[in-house]
Amino acid sequence: MTIIKTLFASMILTLGLATANAGTLDVVKERGNLICGSNTGLAGFGNPNDAGVWEGIDVDVCRAVAAAVFGDASKVEYVPLTSKVRFTSLQSGEVDMLSRNTTWTLQRDVELGLEFVGVNYYDGQGFMVRKDLGVSSATELDGASVCIQVGTTTEMNLADYFSANGMSYESIPVETNAEADAAYLAGRCDIYTTDASGLYASRAGYPDPSAHIVLPEIVSKEPLGPSVRGNDSEWADVVRWSLNAMIIAEEKGITSGNVDDMIANSPDPETQRLLGVKAGYGAWLGLSDDWAANIIRQVGNYSESFEKHIGVNTPINIARGLNALYKDGGILYAPPFR
Amino acid sequence: MTPNTSPYLSPNKMLNWSKKNLFSSWVNTIMTVIALIFLYEVGTFFLNWAIFKADFINNFRGETITDRTFCSKNIEVGQHGACWAIIFVRFHQFMYGFYPVEEAWRVNLVYAFLPFALIGVLFDKLPLRRVFLYFTFAFPFIAYFMLYGGPGLSVVATNKWGGLLVTLFLGVTGIALAFPLSILLALGRRSNMPIVKSICVVFIEFIRGVPLITLLFTANVMLPLFLPEGVKPDNLLRALVAVTLFQSAYMAEAIRGGLQAIPKGQIEAAQSLGLNYWQTTRKIILPQALKIAIPPIVNTCIGLFKDTSLVLIIGLFDLLGIGRAALSDITWTKLYYEVYVFVSLIFFIFCFGMSRYSLYLEKKLKTDNS
Numbered sequence: 001m002t003i004i005k006t007l008f009a010s011m012i013l014t015l016g017l018a019t020a021n022a023g024t025l026d027v028v029k030e031r032g033n034l035i036c037g038s039n040t041g042l043a044g045f046g047n048p049n050d051a052g053v054w055e056g057i058d059v060d061v062c063r064a065v066a067a068a069v070f071g072d073a074s075k076v077e078y079v080p081l082t083s084k085v086r087f088t089s090l091q092s093g094e095v096d097m098l099s100r101n102t103t104w105t106l107q108r109d110v111e112l113g114l115e116f117v118g119v120n121y122y123d124g125q126g127f128m129v130r131k132d133l134g135v136s137s138a139t140e141l142d143g144a145s146v147c148i149q150v151g152t153t154t155e156m157n158l159a160d161y162f163s164a165n166g167m168s169y170e171s172i173p174v175e176t177n178a179e180a181d182a183a184y185l186a187g188r189c190d191i192y193t194t195d196a197s198g199l200y201a202s203r204a205g206y207p208d209p210s211a212h213i214v215l216p217e218i219v220s221k222e223p224l225g226p227s228v229r230g231n232d233s234e235w236a237d238v239v240r241w242s243l244n245a246m247i248i249a250e251e252k253g254i255t256s257g258n259v260d261d262m263i264a265n266s267p268d269p270e271t272q273r274l275l276g277v278k279a280g281y282g283a284w285l286g287l288s289d290d291w292a293a294n295i296i297r298q299v300g301n302y303s304e305s306f307e308k309h310i311g312v313n314t315p316i317n318i319a320r321g322l323n324a325l326y327k328d329g330g331i332l333y334a335p336p337f338r
Numbered sequence: 339m340t341p342n343t344s345p346y347l348s349p350n351k352m353l354n355w356s357k358k359n360l361f362s363s364w365v366n367t368i369m370t371v372i373a374l375i376f377l378y379e380v381g382t383f384f385l386n387w388a389i390f391k392a393d394f395i396n397n398f399r400g401e402t403i404t405d406r407t408f409c410s411k412n413i414e415v416g417q418h419g420a421c422w423a424i425i426f427v428r429f430h431q432f433m434y435g436f437y438p439v440e441e442a443w444r445v446n447l448v449y450a451f452l453p454f455a456l457i458g459v460l461f462d463k464l465p466l467r468r469v470f471l472y473f474t475f476a477f478p479f480i481a482y483f484m485l486y487g488g489p490g491l492s493v494v495a496t497n498k499w500g501g502l503l504v505t506l507f508l509g510v511t512g513i514a515l516a517f518p519l520s521i522l523l524a525l526g527r528r529s530n531m532p533i534v535k536s537i538c539v540v541f542i543e544f545i546r547g548v549p550l551i552t553l554l555f556t557a558n559v560m561l562p563l564f565l566p567e568g569v570k571p572d573n574l575l576r577a578l579v580a581v582t583l584f585q586s587a588y589m590a591e592a593i594r595g596g597l598q599a600i601p602k603g604q605i606e607a608a609q610s611l612g613l614n615y616w617q618t619t620r621k622i623i624l625p626q627a628l629k630i631a632i633p634p635i636v637n638t639c640i641g642l643f644k645d646t647s648l649v650l651i652i653g654l655f656d657l658l659g660i661g662r663a664a665l666s667d668i669t670w671t672k673l674y675y676e677v678y679v680f681v682s683l684i685f686f687i688f689c690f691g692m693s694r695y696s697l698y699l700e701k702k703l704k705t706d707n708s
Contacts, residue, residue, distance in 0.1 A: 040650065040659070041666030048663050050427050052436045077497060079573075080653045080663075088559045089653070094570075178674060205406075205672035207415055315668050 024228070024235035025069070025286055028096055033075045036062035037095035040080040043201045044310035044318075045101050045121075054078045060305040061099040061120055061226045063298070064242040068291040073298035087112050090229060097239050099226040101197070108227070115233070117240035119225040120302075122322040122331060124218035125157050126196035128203060131211050133190060138217035142167040147180045147189035149173075153220070154194055161219040177202065195222055197310070197318065204315040218322075238285050245292040247334035248274055249301035251325055256300040259293055274337050281337075302332070388679070391419035395426055403427075405669035424670045425680050431660050432680070435500015441492065444484045445503055451477065452510070460695065478511075496574040500655040502684065504574065508656070509643040509688070512581040516642075519582070520589035525619065527594055538590075545587035551648050553580040558652040577649045581642065588638040596631030597623065629703045636696035640689045657681055 028034055038059060039046035046056035054062075054076075063073040079095050090098045091113065101123075102108070104116040129135050138161070148155055150173045162169050172189040174180040181202050184192040192199065196214060203209050226243065228236045249255070252271045254262050263275045272278045275296075276289035285291070299305060306323065310316045324330025360370045397403055397410040398418065406412055409421035425432065434445050455477035458470025485503075487493035499507070526538035545553070557580035561571060600623055608618040628635075650659040661677040664670055 039666075040653070040655075041663040043666055043668035043671055047666045048431070048436070049667060050431075050669070052431055079497070080655065080659075082651050082653070084651060085555065085558065085653070092559055181672075201668065201671070204668055207412065 024096055024232050025238055028069060028235075032070075033077050034062060034066045034069065034097070035077045035079060035095045036065070037081045037086055037089055037098040037100055038062065038078045039100040040082055042101060043204065044314065044316045045197070046078075046099070055309060057120060057305050057309045058099040058101060058224075058226075060246075060299050060309070061239075061243055062097070064246055064295045065097065065239055067294040067298045068238060068242045068245070068285075068287055071288065071290070071294045073294075087114065090114065090227065093229075096235070097226055097228045101224045102227060104223045104225050104227075109230075113230040114227045115230040115236045116225050116227045117236050118243045118334075119223040119332075120243055121197065121224045123195045123197050123222035123224050124322070125154050125193060125220040125222070126199050126218050127215045128184070128192045128199045128212055129190060129215065131213050135215070138215045138219070139165060139167075141169070141191060143169070144190040145170040145172055145188070146191045146193055147172045147174050147183045148193055149177070149180060150175065152194075157220040158193055181205070197316075200310070200316050200318045204317060209315070209317070234286065238287065241285060242291075242295060244334040244337070245274060245295050246299065246302040246305065247325075247332055248337050249292070249296045250303045251327070251334070254296055254301060255304060256297055259296045263293060270337050387419035389419075391417075393418065393421045393423055395423060406671065406673060409673075420676050420679070421673055422676055422680075424664060424673045424676055428660075428664050428670075431664065432501045432657065434503050435655055435660060436498045437494060437500070437503065438498070441494055444491065444494075448481045448484050449506075451480070452506075455481075478514075496572050499574060501660040502657050504649070504654055505643075505646050505657045507574070508578060508581050508646040508649065511578055512585050512642055512646070513639050515578075515582045516585035516589055519586040520593055521624070523586060523590035524593035524597060527590065528597055542587045542590055545583055546591070550580070550584050550645050551651060553584050554648060554652050556580070573652065573654060577652060577654055581646065581649075584645075585638065585642045588641075589635055592631050592634035592638055593627060595634060596627035596629070599630050600626050629700075632696050632700055632703075636692055640692050643688060643692070644685060657684060 036059075038054060039056070041047040042056070042058075044056055046054060046058040049055050059078070062076045062078070066075045067073040069075075079089065081089050081095070081098070081100060086098055086100060086102065087108070089095050098114075099120075101121070103123075104119065108114050109116055127138050127141070129141075135141065141162075146158060146169050148158060148171055155171075158169070158171075169191075172183060174183055177194070177198065180192055180194070183189055185206065192202070194202075196218060199214050203212050203214070206212060226239055228239055230236075248270070249259075252262075252266075252268065252274070254266075254271060254275070259275065262271055263277055266272060266275070266277075269278070273281050275293045276282060276291070279289050282289040282291045300308070306320065307313060310318045312319055320328070320330055322330050323332055326333045361367045393403060393410050395402060397408050397413065399410075399413075401408055403409060403421065403423035404427070406421065406424075409423065410418035411421060430437075430439060430442065434442050437445060454470065455474045458464060458467050458474050461467075464470060483491070485494070485499070485507075486496070523538050523542055526534045527542060529535050529538075548556075554577060557576040558573070561576055561579075565571065604622055604626070605618060608622040613621065647656050647658040649656050650662070655663060658681050661681045665672070665674060665677055
């Protein structure tokens with residue numbers, strides 16, 4: 001089986017190498033729309049809403065790229081991909097890019113031949129407990145029972161964290177998110193642990209979300225970001241700088257509301273470069289000069305996207321935390337636009 | 339079986355029947371009572387949940403439900419039942435996927451004419467059957483034109499299809515295409531020609547040897563590798579190819595079972611009358627073999643219809659996939675029971691329909707010699 005898998009993987013890789021020579025940006029431009037690998041449905045990150053329109057912060061990255069390339073954020077075709085097929089779909093050229101809460105790891109970056117172009121959400125494994133337990137830190141959890149999905153990296157992270165802190169726990173194995181929710185709500189375990197974003201999304205669906213807290217400790221690194229095939233750096237740059245443009249726009253205080261005002265009046269040189277007031281920067285990427293202005297006008301800056309889909313005013317209720325700008329105590333940081 | 343099979347003719351007869359069958363001994367009586375209590379409890383619970391205490395479009399305050407926080411059960415915990423609003427609000431997606439709303443009439447038209455296309459095939463005593471059969475042969479082309487578009491109609495690419503449309507498309511087309519293929523495979527496997535025979539054996543055994551999910555995955559990922567660069571067959575078409583091949587292999591084995599049950603004397607008798615191979619097969623062997631094979635054929639059809647929900651792994655939203663996507667939306671999350679009950683109800687209607695039809699067919703074709 002493993003041999004066959006490897007064989008398949010290498011065939012697909014070879015194909016990926018062969019097709020990518022065409023230059024994804026040209027292919028996308030000629031086709032007239034962007035094909036974006038998205039989630040099959042994850043609240044706040046990517047799922048179709050009641051009207052059938054895709055929404056979420058991962059979806060916004062796809063929309064940003066479409067806005068940059070075509071000046072129209074709606075020119076995206078979403079291909080919902082499960083975690084099993086996401087990489088093969090990207091490698092075989094089925095999709096132009098992947099933006100579906102995928103953790104950036106060494107193996108995926110190097111062995112699978114992908115290129116992660118940045119991070120649009122810093123996730124990590126967290127713990128959720130009932131508020132009435134009176135716990136405010138994960139270090140007070142000695143002897144607790146933990147609902148945990150079997151066969152995941154979270155299971156190993158949990159064991160590492162508890163043994164590193166000299167604590168013990170009782171593991172309550174569950175198969176799926178839904179099962180974990182049920183077990184946790186029924187009181188079969190004190191703690192529910194998975195990626196923090198997943199905890200927030202779960203909590204949003206509970207009968208009384210305010211009765212549960214996600215503890216501040218994050219015990220693993222899960223940088224989620226968009227990726228492209230690893231042999232087309234021109235295209236990787238387009239996707240990377242589309243994401244960066246959203247982050248820089250937040251730094252510079254440019255929003256979808258004031259972007260036209262900024263174009264007309266901003267004295268800041270970097271803002272002028274970003275918004276195409278100073279010409280020539282778009283051409284480096286093979287795009288028009290107003291590419292970033294289009295992103296901000298149609299999709300918004302990073303903060304707008306975050307607050308709209310997963311921020312504290314949505315049912316998912318995630319604080320910026322690590323995902324705040326470096327100036328605001330987070331680690332979100334885009335290279336300078338010059 | 340009790341000889342008295344029609345207990346509903348008079349109250350008296352009903353009483354007799356229940357005395358004989360439900361209360362014949364004290365053990366039987368206790369079992370009957372327990373079963374009745376159980377049925378009553380489960381039945382009332384379910385009906386209360388699903389109908390009497392449920393929300394449909396408005397909650398108990400009379401507000402229109404636009405997200406889960408408006409569901410009565412989320413306002414007064416424990417007082418109310420199902421919140422069917424998720425089905426109503428997302429009805430379009432459940433039925434058509436992402437098909438444009440203003441074009442949905444095209445799908446409705448196809449849904450409406452599907453029974454007319456099937457009826458001629460299913461019932462032979464139908465008046466004007468010949469006309470219906472003509473329509474049946476024309477229907478795939480009409481349906482394709484209506485669904486996909488062409489001259490005069492805007493094109494709706496298959497990635498916009500979803501929900502029941504994808505489930506029915508894969509189920510109906512898969513079964514319809516697999517049927518003739520499977521007959522050829524079954525005959526081929528019993529053929530005396532070594533090359534034909536071995537091709538059929540290898541094909542059937544290979545397809546049966548791998549799970550459908552692998553075939554779907556292969557069709558999705560491997561197929562582009564064998565085609566010239568730039569040719570990207572439609573995602574739905576790939577799934578259809580996989581589903582059809584899978585179904586034809588299984589159906590072929592069901593039909594082979596029927597073929598094996600035909601005594602050799604039948605073939606010899608036909609040959610002695612001077613019929614050639616195709617005449618023998620078409621007029622003598624197949625009618626009998628297919629009749630015997632009805633239960634297993636329908637079995638595989640029902641299995642296939644349900645297996646179509648596996649296409650989610652290759653990025654197609656069938657009925658179940660659309661349901662899951664609805665659940666992943668934060669405005670509706672956690673309404674698991676409503677979505678899964680609705681989806682299973684639809685699957686049940688179709689599968690139960692197939693099963694009843696096969697019973698009808700068996701009864702109709704029943705002759706004394708079998």
